[in-house]
Amino acid sequence: MGLLNYLRSTILSKVVMAITGAILVIYVIVHTAGNLLIYLGQDTLNSYSQFLHSLGPILWIIRIILIVSAILHIVTSIKLKFENWGAKPTKYAVKNYLKAKFSSRTMIWTGIMVLAFVVYHLLHFTIRVTNPQHYYPEFYQPHNAVSYVLLERFDVYKMVVLGFKNPLISIIYIIGVVIVGFHLDHAIQSMFQTLGYNQKHYFPIIQKSSTALAIIIVICLVSIPISVLLGLVGGKI
Amino acid sequence: MKVKLHIWRQKNNKEKGKFETYELNNVLEDMSFLEMLDVLNEKLILEGKEPVAFDHDCREGICGACSLTINGIPHGPEKATTTCQLHMRKFKDGDEIWIEPFRAKAFPIIKDLVVDRSAFDRIIQAGGFISVNTGQAPEANSILVPKQNADNAMDAAQCIGCGACVAACPNGAAMLFVGAKVSHFAYLPQGQPERKLRVLKMVEQMQKEGFGNCSNLYECEAACPKEISVRFIALMNRDYLKASCSEEKLEVINNE
């Protein structure tokens, strides 16, 4: 297992956490931006979705990178966590934290919950097994078409709207996204620290930006189910 | 003033420990925390009971011998203060105080509140030095050190080796201690020839001693009586990463 040799080193393990984490964070940002296209209407979102699907092998490369990153992230975190529990076999009877934020102390738990959420999310929207009834084909005419043709594509917009109209599903998503936010709050600045970018004057800015970015992502993502529930988006579906 | 103390008592490393409760009625606010424990110990001795064992020596905040986790915080509630410099005026009449040893797998308990911190010495032994024999040194002013670097080195070198960082870390990690020593030399021109080898060897020894991993919680920095910054951990991470891709890494591997 030459590839997993890095696990023998505490710092390299952390570096792998940081780099795979960074990949996943970038993905979350891009994904969030993509999701916001819902506010531009059915056609925009569905076109975007079709564009992604049209990437073909590139899409699969991206997917593989994400899957490998996620697996390494998870495997490494489990290894680190078990070591950490082992390094502190007896807990204090009384423990007061001075600086460690709630989000920082719960990374393993938010991580597990994020994993569960992602699995559900994939089953729901990507593999589409939890609510297959929300999944419709859509017919549209390409802009450059000379003659009148209708092409079939998946109606992502409708699927999202129908999904979020179910309050239970919306609540699951809102909770899931907030947990992702907690995870990111610690994760983003932690990445800089682990990779050695902590300078006296800039690090406080990085720390604040980390929290700000997490909050922005949460607001963006949470706004979608709320908008659907309030009928601001997809009212006519 | 009166205080109620819950103190961890443990005969030795093999037997299990437990809290014992003691009440002290005439504690003065001018007493240091350790003087308060002295009073308790004198009382216990006169009652024919074994006094509470704890490490301490200089009592001016520099030797790093004193430890104690007081109400869940290594060295107690006052910022940037060792236990020996903590005074009872920081507590109120009638307070309950929980006193535990520094806890970590790499700091086994010897007795009561005394723990074995020799792991730190072995980490220094592995590489926490500049290899210069007595007599080899060139004229002092032939080595120029920019003031900024000297100040940074001193910020890191202030570490007193007390182990509060390890005690405060939920993972029992020693990254702040090791990071401070690595950074101290990394900032100085004298430290450059061995820079990569040093960080590789010290981190390796740190792992052998059974310290945990860094989760970037920064509890260490908050508990450190010398306020050593976690940016030294970041510097160590960077140095380690560079060194891992260098020839020195091969040398370390070959020597194993």
Add this chain to the structure above:
Amino acid sequence: MILDGKVPSGHITEKWDKHRFEMKLVSPANKRKYKILVIGTGLAGASAAASLAELGYQVEVFTYHDSPRRAHSIAAQGGINAAKNYPNDGDSIWRLFYDTVKGGDFRARESNVYRLAQVSNNIIDQCVAQGVPFAREYSGYLANRSFGGAQLSRTFYARGQTGQQLLLGAYSAMMRQVGLKNIILHTRTEMLDLVVINGIARGIVTRNLLTGKIESFVGDAVVLATGGYSNVFFLSTNAQACNVTATYRAYKRGAFFANPAFTQIHPTCIPQSGEHQSKLTLMSESLRNDGRVWVPKNPGDKRKPTDIPEEERDYFLERMYPSYGNLAPRDIASRAAKRVCDEGRGVGPTGNGVYLDFSDAIKRLGKKVIEERYGNLFEMYERITGDNPYETPMMIYPAPHYTMGGLWVDYNLMSNLPGLHVIGEANFSDHGANRLGASALMQGLADGYFILPYTIGHYFATTKLEKVTTDHPEFKKCEEEVKERINKIMSIKGKKTPTQFHRELGKIMWNYCGMSRNEEGLKKALDLVPQLREEFWNNLTVVGEEGDLNIVLEKALRVADFLEFAELMLWDALERNESCGGHFREEHQYPDGEAKRDDENFCHVAAWEYTGVGNKPIRHIEPLTFEYVPLTIRSYK
């Protein structure tokens, strides 16, 4: 007996070079056949152990701490002197030598002091190479500051933690040798006796502080680097564990103890706040640059200091020493503070304190400037006392700080017992009757890095040592004696704790052998100390077991030796019928309170030989000659 310091002949500037050439060498291949036991890991011990191991000797190091880095050298604040003359202000080896001899009030050996000044520059080079982060100018060159009223800037410093940084330098050099297996390190191991075979020091007996195990270690030479004995006063600036046991046990085995009465009292310490107090904390002397020292004019004035009007304050240093004012030298300032407190005008809960007032300086310079200069110290003061020195004056009082006395050594740092070498504060050598600021670090490192490594080789090359193991009857005898002593202490089962005895001893010593001494008081103390010792051996209580980590037993063993040592100190103070430096005999002073030396009768080192507990020891003499620094009167008018 007249002792011979074995000072080499020739002009003082050439003695050390000449001696280095004349000393016999041990070849590299033969060095590894010699084992050296180093006791103590402070500046002197750690630097010696590292240097000797680098040379190829087998070294074993002993410390009672959990780590060698805890040694009390770590607490030194101010700096280290060297004659580099970087500021171009006219410094030289000769001037450093001259200042140190004069500062020691002409009771040090000239040749040793000159050598110390000579190697001072090498120390700075060595420490820089080790990575000690000394203060720098923006140019990258080393910065200097003045210290202790010196007229030039020769002090190198690392913020207020110079001792810590120098010790960590020596410690890391030593740990490197431990890692290379050239040094065997024994932590939490306390030396309890010296083993002398056929008149030669050959080993030590130790107690493992964790298991109580009594063990013997044999070596070809023993190096004591065990520091000073200020804790004989109970309250001092020393660390809690500092003790006299190692040097005192060597004395009991025949080594001579030199000038035990020479102790230094530092004027600016935070005063005792109550009976519970366990130690006194030093506040940097630099505070007297801007602070004004005063007490109320009327005895028993209990008003708050800020309520006492200007005309009812006595700025006694400014009154008594108009030209030096608040910057009067350490010993003078200390004695003046004691005098006003003895008049009942002292302040604070115990009446042993004087005010150090910054209100004028704050008015003159602004709070910001004062904060820049002394911010750290003010914070530390507030942490300890709870008072804010920006608003109310600080309280200070003198406290025992350093001991110039120690085991007698010759020019080679070897005691009268062949094989027993003594370095750092543990020996008596370089500071005479008073130590100058920033000189203790210099001496510890000079001995360890640059002097002992040469002279110990000469000892090996010129001495035929018989093969000895720890099975030798003398080792067994010493072990038995140590065990017997421990058993005796464990079996008294009285009613007083070791700390209680220590505190009582400290009071006797402070009252009668502290800042000023007189014949009557010393004789009284010579009566009181044996009584206390008698009580100790009949009414001590020690709980716990001997074969375990036992903090009470550790303390009791140390106090037992202090109780014997105190008597030696009193004899020395009594017999030295003159005032010099830190040794102030009230009978011998000029009308203005200046110490009055008696060079005709006391221009010598007094080295004491043990003759049994409670017996008056024998006083030997090593005459001191001052060829290069003429004897003069120190005056601060």
